[in-house]
Amino acid sequence: MRHRLPRMLKRMLGLYLPLAAFLFFALFPFYWMTISAFKPNRELYNLQAKRLWIQEPTLEQFHELFRKTTAWQWLWNSFFVSGLAAFISLALGILAGYALARLRFPGAEGFGLATFITYLVPTTLLFIPLAGVVQRLGLSNTIWSLVATYPTFLVPFCTWMLIAYFKSIPRDMEECAMIDGCSRVGALVRIVLPVAIPGIIFSGMFSFTLSWNEFVYALTFVSDTTHKTMSVAVPTELIRGDAYFWGELMAASLLGSVPVALLYSFFMDYFVSGLTAGALKG
Amino acid sequence: MASVSRVEGLPARPRAHRFLKHEALTGYAMISPALFLLAVLLAYPFALAVYISLTDRLLGEPGKLIWLQNFFKLLQDPLFRQTVWNSFVYTVTTVTLKLTLGLLLALLLNQEFPCRNLVRGAILLPWIVPTSLSVLTWLWMFDSLFSVVNYVLLGLGVISKKIPWLGNPFWAMASVIIVNTWRGLPFFAASLLAGLMTIPRELYEAAQSDGAKALACFWFITLPLLRPVIAVVVLFSTIWTFADFQIVYILTHGGPLNATQIFATMAYDVALAAGRIGEGSAISLFLFPALLAVIIGLLHYLRREE
Numbered sequence: 116m117r118h119r120l121p122r123m124l125k126r127m128l129g130l131y132l133p134l135a136a137f138l139f140f141a142l143f144p145f146y147w148m149t150i151s152a153f154k155p156n157r158e159l160y161n162l163q164a165k166r167l168w169i170q171e172p173t174l175e176q177f178h179e180l181f182r183k184t185t186a187w188q189w190l191w192n193s194f195f196v197s198g199l200a201a202f203i204s205l206a207l208g209i210l211a212g213y214a215l216a217r218l219r220f221p222g223a224e225g226f227g228l229a230t231f232i233t234y235l236v237p238t239t240l241l242f243i244p245l246a247g248v249v250q251r252l253g254l255s256n257t258i259w260s261l262v263a264t265y266p267t268f269l270v271p272f273c274t275w276m277l278i279a280y281f282k283s284i285p286r287d288m289e290e291c292a293m294i295d296g297c298s299r300v301g302a303l304v305r306i307v308l309p310v311a312i313p314g315i316i317f318s319g320m321f322s323f324t325l326s327w328n329e330f331v332y333a334l335t336f337v338s339d340t341t342h343k344t345m346s347v348a349v350p351t352e353l354i355r356g357d358a359y360f361w362g363e364l365m366a367a368s369l370l371g372s373v374p375v376a377l378l379y380s381f382f383m384d385y386f387v388s389g390l391t392a393g394a395l396k397g
Numbered sequence: 398m399a400s401v402s403r404v405e406g407l408p409a410r411p412r413a414h415r416f417l418k419h420e421a422l423t424g425y426a427m428i429s430p431a432l433f434l435l436a437v438l439l440a441y442p443f444a445l446a447v448y449i450s451l452t453d454r455l456l457g458e459p460g461k462l463i464w465l466q467n468f469f470k471l472l473q474d475p476l477f478r479q480t481v482w483n484s485f486v487y488t489v490t491t492v493t494l495k496l497t498l499g500l501l502l503a504l505l506l507n508q509e510f511p512c513r514n515l516v517r518g519a520i521l522l523p524w525i526v527p528t529s530l531s532v533l534t535w536l537w538m539f540d541s542l543f544s545v546v547n548y549v550l551l552g553l554g555v556i557s558k559k560i561p562w563l564g565n566p567f568w569a570m571a572s573v574i575i576v577n578t579w580r581g582l583p584f585f586a587a588s589l590l591a592g593l594m595t596i597p598r599e600l601y602e603a604a605q606s607d608g609a610k611a612l613a614c615f616w617f618i619t620l621p622l623l624r625p626v627i628a629v630v631v632l633f634s635t636i637w638t639f640a641d642f643q644i645v646y647i648l649t650h651g652g653p654l655n656a657t658q659i660f661a662t663m664a665y666d667v668a669l670a671a672g673r674i675g676e677g678s679a680i681s682l683f684l685f686p687a688l689l690a691v692i693i694g695l696l697h698y699l700r701r702e703e
Contacts (some may be wrong), residue, residue, distance in 0.1 A: 134505050140579065141520050147545055148534040161542075189507045211431040219419035226428055232692055233439055235633070237640030239661035240684045243677055244445035245670045248438065270431050314672050318434075328527040330643040331661075335669065346527045350647050350689055361537050368530035375653065379525045383518050 148372070151365035152176055152355050176362035176369065177370075188341055188365060189348040193371070196258050196344055197326035200265035205319050207266065208273025213303055216281035219290075227278070234271035238331045246335050260336040261344065263330060270321040276321075280314030281307060320382050324375050345371035446644045450679040456672030461523050467679035477663070477680070484659040486570065487645075488638045491577040492631060498578065499585025499630075504619075506586065507593045517590070524583035532647045535576045538701055539563050539648070566656030569649045573657050581637070585630055592626035593619070636691040640684050660684055 126267050151159060153172045158164050214220075215227045245264060246255070255321040288310070291301040297305065308315070333347040340352055349367045353360060440676035450467055454460030471477045477517055523531060537561035538545050550556045562572050600618050609617070647650060651658035651666065658666075660683055668677020 130505060130508055130510060133702070134510070137502050137505070138516065138519060140522055141583070144531055144534045144538065144579070145522065145526070147538055148531075151534075162543070165606075166545060171428075207431045207434065212429035214424045218420050218427070220424035221422060223428075226432065228696075229435075230431070233435055235636055235688060235689070235692060236439065236443075237684060238638060239640045240568040240688065241439070241442045241446060241643050241682050242605075243664065243681055244442040244449055246437065247445065247449075248442055264438055266434055270434060274431060300421075304454035324525060328529070336667075343431060346529045350529050350533055358544065359537075359540075361540075361543075364533055365537065366627065368533050370528045375525055375527065376522065376531075380518070380522075381491040381523045383514075 116119045122203065142340070145372075148365050148368055151361060152369045154362060156362055169269075170280045176366040177361075180363045180366050180370075182353060183358050183363070184367075185341055186348075186370065189343055189345045190370065190374075191329055192258050192342065193345040194374075196261045196265070197323045199262050200269060200326045201319050201322035202263070204249060204273050204322050205315065207270045208277055208318060209303075209308070211274045212277030213281055213307065217286070229272045230271040234268065234275060236268075238329070239388065240332050242335045245332070249336050254336075256337055256339050258317035258337070258342050258344070261326075261329070264336070265326045269325060270385070272325070273322060274317045276318045277314055280311045284310050316382065320378060322379065323386055327375050431590075446678050446682060449675055450682050452675045454675040454678075456669075456674060460675055463675075467676050471676070471679055471683075476658070479655055480658045480660060480663045480680075481683075483570070483655075483657060484639060487574065487577070487641070487657075487659055488635060490574050491581065491638050492634050494574070494578045495581045495585045495634060496627065496631060499582055499589055500623075500627075502582065502586040503589035503593055504615075506590050517587075519585060521583045523580050527648060528580055529643050531580070532576060532644050535572075535579075536563075536648055539572055564653065566654055569653055569657050573645050573648055576648060577638060577641065580644065581634055584634065586625060588630045589623065592623050596622050621643055624673045625698060625702055629695065632694045632698075636688055639687045 150167075150169050153174070153176070155171055155173045155175055158170055158336050164170060176223060211226075211230070215230075217221055249255050249260045249264065252260075252263070254263060284307055289297075289306050292302045292306050293299065327344075328346055329344075330346050333344050334351070337343055339348070340348070343352065345367075349364065349371060353364050445519040447547065451462055451464055452460040453463045453467070499508065504522065506513070506520065510516070537543075541561065541564060544559070544562060547556070547559045551559070561568055563569050600622075602615055604614050604618060639657065640661055642665070645657050645659055645662045646665070649657045651662045661682060664677045666677075667680060669675050671677075
């Protein structure tokens with residue numbers, strides 16, 4: 116007993132207390148976002164109210180949001196752009212990743228290196244000339260400008276992730292299939308892809324999340340309200356000059372955050388294993 | 398089985414040669430869509446960025462070649478010099494904070510405790526949720542009148558009067574640093590945790606049986622073995638932070654008095670708000686040396702690991 120008490124105290128101070136502090140720091144903004152979205156205005160702007168709790172929960176911020184804006188359209192745009200961009204990037208990434216992991220051809224190493232480097236290129240380095248390119252392609256002010264440009268950072272990511280997954284699959288499996296008359300593409304579709312499903316799901320989900328969260332390109336290429344995605348529409352359309360409608364802003368932020376948070380919670384195991392694989396391979 | 402014996406019957410060399418040629422063709426065919434996309438929407442815009450930065454192009458006017466004048470002009474511009482300084486302060490401070498706190502958090506998450514997976518997942522949330530939306534929440538939390546951060550700190554007795562979070566140059570920089578740290582910490586913690594999990598337990602047991610204390614174990618086992626992961630994470634985060642845009646754009650828009658103006662936000666203001674495309678492009682290109690340094694650093698580390 117004399118030994119146990121200090122040990123528990125040590126665990127309290129050395130583990131639970133700092134962990135609780137980190138959790139509080141990480142999660143408090145989401146708590147604040149959520150309770151602000153369900154408070155009526157008279158409570159939101161009342162300094163005398165109990166501020167860390169909701170006294171009269173209400174949906175009026177959401178009603179106002181949908182009455183005043185095209186929030187459904189923004190959500191749909193986000194889904195459409197992210198889904199399509201992730202799908203295209205995954206298709207291109209599977210092809211390129213498989214070629215780089217399995218096939219020997221001159222220039223393969225150089226291309227592999229190039230994809231790795233392009234993954235690091237920040238969007239803020241290229242957004243000005245890319246706005247011109249998008250305009251010349253006739254895509255400016257449409258969601259297609261985003262569907263076309265998001266793969267520039269998603270394809271390198273998918274390729275790089277999938278190389279690692281493809282390399283971990285034993286070569287013998289495809290070689291057997293190919294000896295039995297399967298073509299290279301047949302072996303890829305029937306043998307390799309089913310085994311690489313965790314890697315494909317992780318890359319797809321993460322690409323979706325990266326597109327959903329993208330800000331710089333969406334801010335630069337799209338100016339029409341109806342073509343904006345959630346991440347740009349909320350900070351640009353709901354703030355008019357000096358007027359901040361915090362209840363509606365937080366309601367919209369919550370709506371834009373929940374889909375990726377849900378996606379993430381469903382596929383958390385893939386995320387964690389994928390992150391681990393990515394971190395280790397660098 | 399029949400096909401195997403047929404293959405064995407063929408003379409080896411010509412077939413191997415044909416096979417390799419076929420393999421190379423397949424390889425090129427498979428990478429060509431990705432290559433095409435990256436050439437048109439990445440390599441070409443990059444070349445274009447270099448060209449535009451050498452012109453005095455304005456919004457709606459093609460402009461003419463003025464060579465390096467944009468760069469010379471920028472280097473003499475006090476506002477740009479402040480932007481360079483701000484970018485360095487922002488990057489060095491946040492990366493240091495994220496690494497120190499991230500390491501601490503990873504060490505905590507690596508221990509046994511109830512609901513461990515749930516806690517690990519919750520910690521990652523700031524990194525998953527759209528940054529522009531979570532930064533809006535921080536903007537609301539830092540509101541001059543209704544700041545909940547001040548409310549909590551005052552309530553706990555940590556501070557005795559309200560902090561003007563976004564209102565003065567010092568606190569505005571502190572605010573963007575806090576938010577960037579909040580957002581980037583999960584990436585550091587998750588990557589370092591993955592690194593920690595690969596360190597064999599036996600090493601610690603051996604050291605402990607030789608009488609090593611916890612601090613010595615950390616210093617002589619954990620840190621050296623974690624070095625490659627630390628290097629990669631720091632390099633990635635350096636370029637991301639250096640080129641960051643949305644946290645500053647939404648939280649302070651570079652203000653007050655340009656105290657938080659960084660490369661990307663200044664490039665945006667000059668090119669798209671003021672319409673000086675050439676000059677804005679030149680500002681963006683100042684990110685390139687940083688990118689190059691990070692790439693060289695990463696390649697150096699990856700080579701060494703192999």
